[in-house]
Amino acid sequence: MLIDASDYSPVRLPPQRAAAAAGSAVAGVVPKQRIAVLSSYSRSLTNFRLELLRRLVEAGHSVLAVGPEQDEDVVRQLAAIGVEFVRSPMSRTGLNPLTDLATLWSYWRLLRSRQIDVVIPYTMKPIVYGGIAARLAGVKRRYFLVTGLGHVYSEAAGKRWVGRRIKQLSVLLYRLALKGAGGVFAYNRADSADIESCRLISDPRALTLVPGSGVDLDHYAFSSPPRGRPVFLLVARLLKDKGIGEYVEAARLVRQQFPEAEFRLLGQFDPSPAAISAETIDGWVKDGSLNYLGETTDVRPHLSDCSVFVLPSYYREGIPRSILEAMSTGRAIVTTDLPGCDETVVDGLNGYLVEPRNAKQLAEAMCRFLRAPSLITDMGLRSRELAQSKFDVHAVNKLLLERMALI
The missing domain is CATH 3.40.50.2000 (Glycogen Phosphorylase B;)
Known part of the structure; x- marks a missing residue:
């Protein structure tokens, strides 16, 4: 959208309130x-x-x-x-x-x-x-x-x-x-x-x-996507409704066609009943589904080191800050066609929108970048432009x- x-x-x-604001403007001073x-x-x-x-x-x-x-x-x-x-x-x-x-x-x-x-x-x-x-x-x-x-x-x-x-x-x-x-x-x-x-x-x-x-466009400065091995990155609190399970399932499907692709997960554990356990994360890492990066106070190096940003959330988001940061750094986006998430992506321009909880559709969206790697750079540029003009x-x-x- x-x-x-x-x-x-x-x-x-x-x-x-209009009168109060007008009075302040006349005085030229906000108390x-x-x-x-x-x-x-x-x-x-x-x-x-x-x-x-x-x-x-x-x-x-x-x-x-x-x-x-x-x-x-x-x-x-x-x-x-x-x-x-x-x-x-x-x-x-x-x-x-x-x-x-x-x-x-x-x-x-x-x-x-x-x-x-x-x-x-x-x-x-x-x-x-x-x-x-x-x-x-x-x-x-x-x-x-x-x-x-x-x-x-x-x-x-x-x-x-x-x-x-x-x-x-x-x-x-x-x-x-x-x-x-x-x-x-x-x-x-x-x-x-x-x-x-x-x-x-x-x-x-x-x-x-x-x-x-x-998003602070200077703090989250543009950087060209890295060359070589394609890297997908999901940044979120480790909650089920952030679509992390679907991300793992999609990663397995993608690697059947493109075994060189890498899938990374960055985020903190959460006390919520909907949290994903450390044991589950360890299992995904051990079977090679993804690389867990832990948590960080500065996401910028991880954004710079990825090709495409993914957030398959089915939580009722506002407008996800994690996506805005990825857009500002010049990353193509794959996210869900749900309120909040859908306001960050013009489908086919700076990324793709997929159905929530649909791992097959998510995998297909990620495969498009692997079949046509130029989309990684082209859509990343469009993301940066949208961040500059809207966010x-x-x-x-x-x-x-x-x-x-x-x-």
């Missing part, structure tokens, strides 16, 4: 705000939000980044750009209501004690519990980054009774959290449509569609901060 820049222009501001950015995974603050946090500091605001893990590398990187880190406990994958109430209480105490003016949560639990806590704490300016509504909003989940009940609860919680929001930012068209159809927000003018979290992180952050009236 080709992305038109006009799809991501901000919607009209609500009247009261300093105490801002809290809430995450469900501390490392995501530096992996995915570092440039946004940097822009907030450069705009003169006092910024607090909140995450559940005390990661000293994250603390160090944030401190280097003038952002304070605070740990707030959270179970990212659990459904224990007592644990979630503890998260809500922790957020409320933090927002009250720090006299926060603006709260910016992203991912479901920070949005739900951070949004409710912010309302209770009297934080008037609340902006929400919906980086993906998740599997519960997928068509497949809606076919099951349990899935429908969970979705009903999710809708209720989102409505409580998003009530009175100053802005809600959807990261793909499908999520934007669901936010409207499920009436998660009362004022549709608060909704803005943005092209994902963006520049600085343009995305400018859109966000203007919509929030923070610059």
Whole structure:
């Protein structure tokens, strides 16, 4: 699906906010705000939000980044750009209501004690519990980054009774959290449509569609694909719904025709019930299906060393940051024809879209590059061009901060 820049222009501001923004523009000064950015995974603050946090500091605001893990590398990187880190406990994958109430209480105490003016949560639990806590704490300016509504909003989940009940609860919680929001930012068209159809927000003018979290085109610089042995790379948390099992099955099919092809997997283990075990990974490595590269804090050398990037996810993604990074470095993409993933690929131009959970179709898409190796370079160039025109992180952050009236 080709992305038109006009799809991501901000919607009209609500009247009261338009007046406030106009007043700031006349004065030429945006008042300093105490801002809290809430995450469900501390490392995501530096992996995915570092440039946004940097822009907030450069705009003169006092910024607090909140995450559940005390990661000293994250603390160090944030401190280097003038952002304070605070740990707030959270179970990212659990459904224990007592644990979630503890998260809500922790957020409320933090927002009250720090006299926060603006709260910016992203991912479901920070949005739900951070949004409710912010309302209770009297934080008037609340902006929400919906980086993906998740599997519960997928068509497949809606076919099951349990899935429908969970979705009903999710809708209720989102409505409580998003009530009175100053802005809600959807990261793909499908999520934007669901936010409207499920009436998660009362004022549709608060909704803005943005092209994902963006990518730093300089940090993820273009490099020519390596010559010689073709290398496919999948970068993801080690979860079943990232399509890793299908990737392995497809790799076995491809190597029946092209035994020289190499398939690599990079990513961290996850505590989720949907996680892939270390024993399973070891088995795939031992039978020669793939090479497991472990995890890293810098994916760039691995992207530079691969021919084609693959993400066969059947998870309800926002717009996958891993794909954007691969596009920026000039890599052709193979991914699934699902919301979020499908917004990164123009089928046949910079890669191929395949059906989710379809290992045979995935294998065929990868074989096309092996039959016509020039596609690796040609489609990689198109990926870089799309990243430049649609997903520049600085343009995305400018859109966000203007919509929030923070610059």
